Amino acid sequence: xxxxxxxxxxxxxxxxxxxxxxxxxxxxxxxxxxxxxxxxxxxxxxxxxxxxxxxxxxxxxxxxxxxxxxxxxxxxxxxxxxxxxxxxxxxxxxxxxxxxxxxxxxxxxxxxxxxxxxxxxxxxxxxxxxxxxxxxxxxxxxxxxxxxxxxxxxxxxxxxxxxxxxxxxxxxxxxxxxxxxxxxxxxxxxxxxxxxxxxxxxxxxxxxxxxxxxxxx
Numbered sequence: 195x196x197x198x199x200x201x202x203x204x205x206x207x208x209x210x211x212x213x214x215x216x217x218x219x220x221x222x223x224x225x226x227x228x229x230x231x232x233x234x235x236x237x238x239x240x241x242x243x244x245x246x247x248x249x250x251x252x253x254x255x256x257x258x259x260x261x262x263x264x265x266x267x268x269x270x271x272x273x274x275x276x277x278x279x280x281x282x283x284x285x286x287x288x289x290x291x292x293x294x295x296x297x298x299x300x301x302x303x304x305x306x307x308x309x310x311x312x313x314x315x316x317x318x319x320x321x322x323x324x325x326x327x328x329x330x331x332x333x334x335x336x337x338x339x340x341x342x343x344x345x346x347x348x349x350x351x352x353x354x355x356x357x358x359x360x361x362x363x364x365x366x367x368x369x370x371x372x373x374x375x376x377x378x379x380x381x382x383x384x385x386x387x388x389x390x391x392x393x394x395x396x397x398x399x400x401x402x403x404x405x406x407x408x409x410x411x
Contacts (some may be wrong), residue, residue, distance in 0.1 A: 195386045198378045200213070203382075203390040207296075208397060210356075211350045217254045219244060222304050223398040225274040226353055229290060229305055234268035234276065236311055243344045260293075260354025273297050273357075275303075278293075285309030294360025295341045302328045306402030315339075315364040317371065322362045328402070329392070331385045338365045340381040342372055 195203070208352045211218050223244045227235045241251040253271070255261055262271035268321035270276045274283075274290050281292040285307040292298035306326040315322055322339050325332040332334065342361045350356050357378060362384070369381045382390075395401050 195382070195389075200386070200389055200393070201262065204393045204397065205385075207390060207394040210346060211394075211398060213393040214353050215254070216257070217246070217250065218398055219400075220246075220251065220274050220401075221252055224269060224272055225301070225304055226402070228269075228274060228276060229288065232276075232288070234264045234266070234270040236268050240269065259352045260357070264407060274301060280313055282298050282312045283309050284312065293354060293357035294343075295362045296343055296387060296391060297357065298324075299326070299341070299384070299391045300395055300400070302326050303364065303392055304400045304402060308332075312361075313362040315368060316361050318364050319370040320364040322364060322410065324362075326388065331388050334384045336364055338371055339384050342369060342376075342379055342381050342383055343387070344376065344379045 215221070224235060224240055225238060227243055234347070236249050237255060238248060241248045258272065261269060262275045263276050264270045273293055275293065276290060279291040279293060279300045281295055282289050283292060283298045283301045290301070292301065295313060302309055306328055311324040311326065313322045314320065320336070323335045340363045342359065342363060343361055344356055346356065359379065361372070363372070363381060366381060373379065373381060
């Protein structure tokens, strides 16, 4: 991707976030609570962590039908989730999951931890493994793996539905059917999508700046 294309990708990603979230800062606060506690989080705890009125947090969650709730009415996930999905992110002997492929590329930056993404190509079943830090990609296996994404910037009825279209594909060839079925989407090399996510996360203020970023292993 050229610098101009990366910049355009950053603005599109920020556009998706701002179109669908009245409280964009809610996500990084929730992610860090889920990771720190290792269990679902109450709306009251989330509101206190962000310094928001409880009513504001409840209203934001109520307009997001894709939020993962547990049987006690606590939040188990939103973007980052404790419930297994095809996209796992492991760090410090802990594993969390992303709603989509792009979500997992945000986790090192948002959580301030290097880690490993494990996923599966939906076209071939091939295992995809990505080692990454908050600042860059260390290794992608297979090297030609790609990320699928949509280019909508408007609000959608259920953000989870949009996220469900984000996959890791093992190669451009095997992603051809997905591209045919989703003409508004594209597939991007993992390292290029990470750079888009890295810059967007920084602009959104989702970066855990004080956290260390040693090489992943």
